[in-house]
Amino acid sequence: MVDLESDGPQVEEEIDPLDAYMNSKVLPEVENLSNKNDILDSNKDGKGNGDQPKKGFNKSLGRIMQGEDSDSDYSEPNNDDDPSLDEDDEDFMKRVKKTKAEKLSPVDHSKIGYEPFRKNFYIEAKEISRMTQEVVNAYRKELELKVHGKDVPRPIKSWHQTGLTTKILDTMKKLKYEKPMPIQAQALPIIMSGRDCIGVAKTGSGKTLAFVLPMLRHIKVQPPLEAGDGPIGLVMAPTRELVQQIHSDIKKVAKALGLRCVPVYGGSGVAQQISDLNRGTEIVVCTPGRMIDILCTSSGKITNLRRVTYLVMDEADCMFDMGSEPQSTRIIQNIRPDHQTVLFSATFPRQVETLARKVLNKPVEIQVGGRSVVNKDITQLVEIRPESERFSRLRELLEEWYEKGKNLVFVQSQVKCDALHNDLTTKYGYACLSLHGGKDQTYRESAISDFKSNVCNLLVATSVAARGLDVKDLELVVNFDAPNHYEDYVHRVGRTGRAGRKGCTVTFISEDDAKYAPDLVKALELSEQPVPDDLKAVADGFMAKVKQGIEKAHGTGYGGSGFKFNEEEKDVRKAEKKAQAKEYGFEEEKSDSEDENGVVRKAGGDIPQQLQAILSQIAANAAAAKASVTANQLMPNGDRLAAMPGFPPSDGAGVVAAMVAAANLQHNLAKIQADAMPAQYEAELVINDFPQSSRWKVTHKETLRPISEWSGAAITTRGQFYAPGRVPGPGERKLYLFIEGPSENSVKTAKAELKRVLEDSTNQALSLPGGAQRGRYSVL
Template sequence: MTEEEVAAYRKELEDIKVRGKDIPTPVKNWNQCGLSSRVLDVLQKGGFARPMPIQAQALPAIMSGRDCIGIAKTGSGKTLAFVLPMLRHIKDQPPLAQGDGPISLVMAPTRELVVQIGKDIRRFSKALALSVVCAYGGSAVAGQIADLKRGAEVVVCTPGRMIDLLATSGGKITNLRRVTYLVMDEADRMFDMGFEPQIMRIVHNIRPDRQTVMFSATFPRAVEVLAKQVLESPIEIQVGGRSVVNSDISQSVEIRPEEDRFLRLLEILGEWYERGKILIFVSSQDQCDNLFRDLIKVGYPCLSLHGGKDQSDRESTINDFKSDVCNLLVATGVAARGLDVKELVLVVNYDTPNHHEEYVHRVGRTGRAGNKGTAITFIAPDDEKYAPDLVKALRESGAPVPKDLQALADSFALKRKAGTVQAHGSGYGGSGFKFDNEEEEERKALRKVAKEAGMSSDEEEADESEVRKVMPGEAAAAALAAANATANALNTAVRTVPARCAPKVAECIRVCVQHGMPVTPMQQMPAYPQAPSMWAAPGSQLPAGPHFEAELEINEFPQHARWKVTHRDTIAQLNELTGAAVTTKGFYVAPNQQPPEGERKLYLLIEGPTEAKVREAKAEIKRILEEFTEKAMRRDAAPQPGRYTVT
């Protein structure tokens, strides 16, 4: 085809937009894709008559060996766009030997999406005698380990569980040496959900000459910049607009206060219940359980799905929903990604989605693979901050915007210009967690109980210490003075300590004294001549410039909370997230006891290059402490089972 014919054909394919160098021509049928006869037979039996728009352009791009970013609306066939090239890629590689890891690695943000992708791949892998393993948290790891040990060409996983499997048994379970085809599905959500450190750890352990593919229905610019760090000269393929609702979905938005929503929902169910499957989205686990209970009371059999349920229960719920055991499902956002149910005719956003991309993915559960669907969204007058996102989604997809919704969005825009409210975020980046009034009251009550139980103190509520700036000379001088003073007091041969060694020497002497061990003169130690060079090694020097530090006392928190924040994995994650270094100081002192003279109770020293990073690390540590303190209190408050049972 000529360039003009290619441009015209891309226009036909829902106006495909491409970016990059040497982009292959889109295909028109499966026979042009270079697929084996076995795969073509499966496609024919599955009713796949011809490639969908994203597949028509992505298949030749990926099969040419190029890195690729695919952006297409929900239900557009993105999964098949990376699965078919993956199968041909694997069959072109030498077969797996004993101890080899997978050839292809597919990462997804949620367990449900991992299961769905695994099911789609197995449809083709059986015909090619390829093995597929799904690895995700919340389920028994023993079965996943056994499957990996037997060898698998494809592993579909969540990032966290994959890191756990790679680290288990010293890396003997599986490895990444053979991975040459890497896929990140729903890539934007993986970065947004905080998986970036895990993703980067995995990516950096995969050979650099791999092929990397990313797919998602939404791809905000901020995430795109981050994603391109792991791609090499990628081809970007965009079908339709960025973050656009499928044109096959009929959308409507109704302004309804919360007290009127349930009655309106019953009206909708009366009209739609016999037509097919219905999915109702809510914002929280409590709301999900409450709405599930209310629907059961009024005679509507339904299922509920949220992150608080066990993985086996979640899988059973999805299977029941797909297999017509029950056609009504109430769910939180955990089901919004990758849930593929063909007969889903209606999506109801009982609670308003909190940003544009979330709305696109929720309503995208219907109207899939060319079918028609309907989405109804409720928004309360108090939720006017979400109105601009809804207006944007409706306009970009060509749907009519209700006048009352437009008025609500205009009202919020005027308030924003006047400075009385702030613009609502996109869901990416964020500004940190904030308690609402009810949660804040519960938090205060928990802190009060903790204080009465001796697990909290006034000093903690007053934020024990502010962040302070430390000049380089101050830290070195303090450590040097501490080391020399301790050495002199012990009357040993240690009289002077090199400045670079001071912190380590002081710490060693202090530990020896604490445990009643004799302090050997430093000059007589074999390692003493190497000490200066060790401290001069990269990464072990004291900061060369000014830095900031803060302290956080943790002695009074429950044991499990102390263990969590002092664990090396937690400290490493804090360092990756904030760039701050966390050091455990002092000694644990039991309740109603005093620390030894000259010592302090257990605390954390937080150091960082900027005040903001130190504050960020300190806030995250506090969050972890409060979370595990709350768990400990609730566990202790739970009724204990008796020794005997009545039979």
Template sequence: MGRGEHKEHKRKRSRSKERKRSRSRSPRGSREHREHRDRDRDRERRRERDTDREKTRDREKQRDAEKKKEKESKTAIFEMEESRNDTEEVMKMKEAELLQGVERRRRNVEKWRAQKKKEELDLQSEQSDEKSEKKPWNLEDEDDEDEFDIKNEGISEENPVKMEEKVEKMDTDDEEDPLDAFMKEIATKNAKKTGNSTQKASGIVTIVQEEKPEPEKGQVLENEDNMDMVIDDFDIETAAASLCHKGRMLAQTDHSKVYYRKFKKNFYIETEEIRRMTKAEVKAYREELDSITVKGIDCPKPIKTWAQCGVNLKMMNVLKKFEYSKPTSIQAQAIPSIMSGRDVIGIAKTGSGKTLAFLLPMFRHILDQPELEEGDGPIAVILAPTRELAMQTYKEANKFAKPLGLKVACTYGGVGISEQIADLKRGAEIVVCTPGRMIDVLAANSGKVTNLRRVTYLVLDEADRMFDKGFEPQIMKVVNNIRPDKQTVLFSATFPRHMEALARKVLDKPVEILVGGKSVVCSDITQNAVICAEHQKFLKLLELLGMYYEEGSSIVFVDKQEKADDIVDQLMRTGYNSVAPLHGGIDQHDRDSSIADFKTGVIKVLVATSVAARGLDVKNLILVVNYDCPNHYEDYVHRVGRTGRAGRKGYAYTFVLPEHQEKMAGEICRAFETAGCKPPADLKAMFERFKSEMAAEGKEVKLGGKGFEGSGYKYDEGEAEADANKKRMTRLTAQLQRGGTQARYKV
């Protein structure tokens, strides 16, 4: 390297050092800058990483949701196919049974026809032999004999045809006579026909050729007891429905041949606080709880808190969730009695919490038993008189059943049975049902849908109506097919004396709990009675709705379905659009929809018959109007009891006609007095005048009839007499009019 090159190299090095020095002095080259830059980069990386994780998490959630939907759709499709297969299996079995019966009956009829034809031919041959023996033979009569043989052949050909036609005619008849009577009739007619043909043999006989009808193929014989009826057109659906109808005759179970597993009834453990209560303290506490009256041996003391009745933590959480602060009067006494394993008759006013009184012990009873296996029926059965009450009890039971891992099924008439059968076949520890549909389900598919072998807890809700003459046979069919050592409880707001004897058929040494007296209107309800004519009722109804419409929902009770529809139309014309009817003539789906809308407040006014008077619980129901006065005291109690439930205030108005309802005026006065209220003066005076008039005729007026009885409401004495007087007046008016017309003609 030369001297010049060395200097140049040295110059470059100095420049490089200066650049490094200046770079190190700049802010970007400082340590703080580098640390800040590194932090920014790390923050950016973390942000990108978090974004990627969120995207991954969202994708996983979306994937899980899609998998869940796919699984649910597959499950729904599988359940639909299973339900469809079950229905098809039931139909196939019924069809096979019908076809077997048809084939058996067809063979019997063919065999009988062949036998009758053979007997007829034998009888004719014997008679012809006797005739030929009696007639002496000679050469001159040879031609006549040949002619006679030809005539007899015609007769023998003619008679089977007529006999066959008669058989076909009688077979196609509509089950007029049983088979034995038919056979005797045919035998008598054939004997007469043979006798006539023998008498005509000595004279001139004309041979009439008749066309024999071809036997129709595919004929189906029905009704095994009457084999003379032949049906040409066979409908498998009609036959299946007929079999289902016959299945309502539920077979009686022989309990001596069935092995029943032992079960525990008594779960009640008395707490120290309850144990220390003396008899005087218990009596005072029962008096404090709406004057509880108890009948029975060794009845437990009433409880004060939920913890004292032995409910578990899950049930306690549900009680807190739905704000059940403490037991009501009926619950305080009934729950320890049922938990002790006793049969119970509970009588309390409407809205007092009777449903929860039998549900809590029922859950404890079920949880103590082994889980259901395949083919097992329910452990607890709750029978209700109406579909609406069954649905309401079902919803109340579901509040506790889901946290406890139990299943509840509801079966009632008026809707399709296939879905209800599917729920039962999947297994349910609790079944809420109406009596008729329960019998249908038990008899369906030869008893393979469900059974009562595991039932150890039976509830009859609204017991007085359940033991009405129309329900008692169905109730007893179900009860008699349940094991004899079951635990049975009955609850109702009314319990007439004549029903108690019937109720004791299914009870074993029961404890009777009476809260506040039988058939009492709740003290939270303000009762009112208005005496007005029929044409004044609607204006009075509009006045009441104007007062209470904004405060809550209202129910208007009438006697007839047509009147309910008419009042709904009139209210809608006057501007009340959120109104709907509720009666037995409405489809079940529409009834359920109306009740659901009424509970949620979509419908503010419900115009109903007494079908809504049982078990309907609506929280914001403020007003009940008896547009038509009830027929008896118990019906009045249940109608009015739709309001003022669970400690809320309510108002009840009853429209009483000034004529023909004097007897019911006395019943309403009785309801006022038993609830601790003073009846209206004009209503009391109306009843007193009626009593005086009856006393003048030598008749005594008695209040407190039998209440619910028979398949419907009956006229009381006053109404029957009023109806008879009205008919007499109508006849008298007609006679007077006819007399006036005749007088004018005479003039």
């Protein structure tokens, strides 16, 4: 499970001279944190996101570090001196089992005497109490509210009915928040009653304020912080940009109450964050990976979680996917069990909600509008355009929209982001900014600041900007590349049309992207937008191929979109290869790649598709010739002995030639295949006995894709998972990765990176509570 993220390249830290004394004590750990542990800050941007390099990393080792953006900008592999390339698989396993990652130690809460605290401070206003149930139901219907839970408090109609302090109400008035938005009207009384809550509402609907205001009231009734106390309110978010956004929103209202808020995230100077935490703060907004780093530094003396009684997880679906869930869970397990938990997101798939509910206590679920639905105030346009036409169409859109307000263009990769940015600025003179996970933190903060403050009206970004970016006057969002899953689309287009404003989005898709067309049709239908006929035709065509087994529908973008680890699932690719071998009359041989010591072997490539068709035709002709031979009872001299009923007479010499061809077909097929394709190198890595999170991580497309692109080797998942103690049957294999490439070095490079990913994810798994038991494994 990912990051799946450290958030981009590491920048040099600037240490304030006033903090010199503090840094002299923690500097060694800070350096270790910056160079080694930033990988823990791994969260998905949209789907998540993947592996990318750190600034200053040792390129000779070819180390792929985890990043919050799924794109990859790796340099050419240069790993000739890396000893891990030739490391024996058994040695690798022994080393992984011996390595211990720095961890957040589990807490035995039964041995700690926690001070009681107050959760419920909501008093229902008289005008709300007098409402009949019919009136309440009508009001909820008017606000498009759906609630699930027992004894749910009634929604409010004005700020004065919340029970918030006068200072907060005055601040709301200054910020020109006239009345609560739908999610706020229902969430405020629920949260202020001390209930755990799940809030699902469209982008730009005021979710941040819905959990911030109750948090401030919650903190003010707690005893003041003392020396050595950690925060009372903890807000976790998946990306740096969202952490900054939430921190900015909290500061607007917390300042009037004299409450402090500290952002904790990767990429920025950790020394400054440590200094701020040492001074004391009531609220911490963080990414989970960096927060774990801080808690582990200096043996936990910098800050702690003992006083956390109010926990918020924003974009909770992303926090509970297979990338961030181990880190989030690790933090939650270190917070007192009776804390209040609030989860918010614009998208919340059911499979993610099931996992999230494990940390909640009898929660109330609030849903505004549809579940995971695009804001109806956004006009959504989808155009079928090949790659070659998209740039010219983008220029037409910018000519129309550039002067109206801000424009945001989403692309799928870092490379394309930089290329498109360069074309717009150098060739056509647009004032343009770019944003992706490969940029250092200073640049990313500067780009967002300039975009928000009207310094520049055009931003090109990857999905790292899809969640939490709140920019006023954002008029147009262009999906230059179609999003690779539905939830990513909802969050991308949700950057416009916020807080009651209108917005417009244009999405480009081509026949090559047909697998994403059903998601776009779904989004348009759920938000009651017209579906273009050509888009509908592409989607229907793709789904027809899925039903026929020709194509395969893509995953949801959450964690397990790759290989499913269960014994019942069949290996489709293996079955297809068996059927093909049977058609050609071959007996399946044991794979050349089964090498216990993990040695890279030279092997031939696959038969090209056209050659396969030719050979299939030859095999059919040979089979017909054999049938003809049998039917006509040939004599040794080639004369026909007698014609069988139903078979026409055949020319003896022609039949003999066909029979000879059939006899030589199997002998010559291997030579034809070897001559048709250049030599390939292959290796394999058995992953069956690693922890489930490690298997999931190393088979996920966001891990395999950048490694494959960087090394030039193809990586496929083969075999099936066998639980401990179960032995594979004849002809079956335990779960393993098959690696093949055009050169020995490319295969070695890919395998070394896969080992490192396994090692990192296994260390994380072992550091979780109960991880020691899960870590007892061996690889055959």
